[in-house]
Amino acid sequence: METGSIVVTKVGDKSSVTRCFSKYPLKFIVPNKAGQRDIDCVWIYSLTYGGGIVSGDSVRCNFTIEDGCTAVLTTQASTKVYKSVGSKGSEQIMEARVGSEALLAVIPDPVTCFATARYTQKQVFRVLSDSNLLVVDWFTSGRYESGERWDFAMYKSTNNIFDEDGQPLFLDTILLEQGAISSISECMQDYQVTGIIIVLGSKMKLLQNQIQENVKNMMSGYFQAKSNSSGFSMRRNSYSTKPDFIASCSPFGPKAN
Numbered sequence: 001m002e003t004g005s006i007v008v009t010k011v012g013d014k015s016s017v018t019r020c021f022s023k024y025p026l027k028f029i030v031p032n033k034a035g036q037r038d039i040d041c042v043w044i045y046s047l048t049y050g051g052g053i054v055s056g057d058s059v060r061c062n063f064t065i066e067d068g069c070t071a072v073l074t075t076q077a078s079t080k081v082y083k084s085v086g087s088k089g090s091e092q093i094m095e096a097r098v099g100s101e102a103l104l105a106v107i108p109d110p111v112t113c114f115a116t117a118r119y120t121q122k123q124v125f126r127v128l129s130d131s132n133l134l135v136v137d138w139f140t141s142g143r144y145e146s147g148e149r150w151d152f153a154m155y156k157s158t159n160n161i162f163d164e165d166g167q168p169l170f171l172d173t174i175l176l177e178q179g180a181i182s183s184i185s186e187c188m189q190d191y192q193v194t195g196i197i198i199v200l201g202s203k204m205k206l207l208q209n210q211i212q213e214n215v216k217n218m219m220s221g222y223f224q225a226k227s228n229s230s231g232f233s234m235r236r237n238s239y240s241t242k243p244d245f246i247a248s249c250s251p252f253g254p255k256a257n
Contacts, residue, residue, distance in 0.1 A: 004028060004061035008042050008069045015042045015069040025049050026059050029076075041070040046108070052080030053119070057090040067099035078109040078140070081119040084153060089118030096125050103132040103203055110193065111139040113152035122158040127169070132203040135159060138195025141188065149192075150185040153178055159198060170198065170252050191246075200253065215249040 004026045007019035022028045027047045034043035046061075053059070065071050081090060098104045106123070113119055125133055137157055142148040154177045161170040174196070176184045188194070199208045 001060065002062065003059045004046075005063075006044060006061070006071075007064045007066070008071045009066045010068050013040075015040050015071065017042055017044070022061075025054070025057055026061065035072070039070075041072060043072045043074065046073060046075055048079070051077070052082050053090045053092070054082050055085040055090055055118075056088050059092040061094050063094070063096040063104070065096065065098045065102045065104045068101050069099065070103045070105075072105045072107060074106075075108040079111045081111060081113040081117045081152070083114045083116045084118045087118070089120060089154065091120040092122075094123045096123070098125065098127045098131040098133055100128050100130050101132075103134075103201070105134040107134065107136045110195070111155075111157075113139070113142055113155055115142065115148045115151035117152040118154045119152070120154075120156045123160070125159075125161045126164075127161060127200065128164050130202065132201030133161070133198065134200075134204060134207070135198040136195065137198075138193060141185075141192045144192060150176075150183070150188050152176075152184070159196065161198070161200065169200075172196065172198075189242075212249050215247045218245065218247055219243075 002021075004022040005019060006017060006021075006028060008015055009018040010016070011018065017030050020028055020030060025048050027049065029045040029047060031043060031045070035041050048057075048059070063071070063073065084090075096104055096106075104125075111119070111121070121137075123135070123137070125135070127133060137159055139155060139157070141150045142152060154175075156173065156175045156177075158173040159170065160168065160172075163169055174194075176187070178184055197211065199211065
């Protein structure tokens with residue numbers, strides 16, 4: 001069953017929320033004043049009662065950003081996923097449609113899973129050839145200051161983008177699960193946060209270029225480009241320690257080069 005729904009429409013040349021529905025455990029806040037006044041943009045804050053997602057919760061919501069509109073979906077704090085009761089997990093499923101020349105930015109605070117938590121998240125975006133999209137999907141190792149570090153049982157996050165014909169433009173899933181051979185902590189080593197940033201559309205071209213350049217600059221000190229007979233390869237620099245931050249960047253879509 002649908003837990004929440006938002007529709008953003010142009011009303012008098014201004015992006016406006018024309019439908020806002022939510023029910024427990026989800027709540028939407030749409031402030032009248034957010035961001036810069038001279039920018040046409042609707043800010044939508046997604047909250048959960050009790051400050052987090054409880055074992056067994058299922059949150060399902062739909063967003064429609066109509067032609068020419070701009071909307072930001074964010075949170076007021078990190079999404080906390082509480083401990084699982086038995087093997088019962090929790091889930092959040094979102095589907096968003098982005099219209100012509102519209103922009104949707106999904107920029108939440110990170111997900112923080114408590115010890116033994118089981119969490120599944122799926123986000124599906126349906127776009128047109130001239131839609132614009134920014135998605136930030138990230139999560140932490142847990143309640144690090146309380147001694148919990150990669151102690152959750154399972155975390156799965158899926159991000160899919162489809163064009164107007166239903167063809168996939170982007171398909172990505174990350175799955176971390178405690179295993180019999182190795183734990184999540186052993187796999188993640190000393191890293192405390194992981195995430196993905198998805199950037200799509202002509203309005204986001206400047207940001208795309210900035211991210212590509214920043215990633216290149218950040219990682220060039222740790223990796224060296226090396227040409228060989230088979231083309232272009234990367235070899236690790238002869239540093240004795242691993243970097244504090246690891247990033248990679250890849251184009252996608254029909255026009256990706």
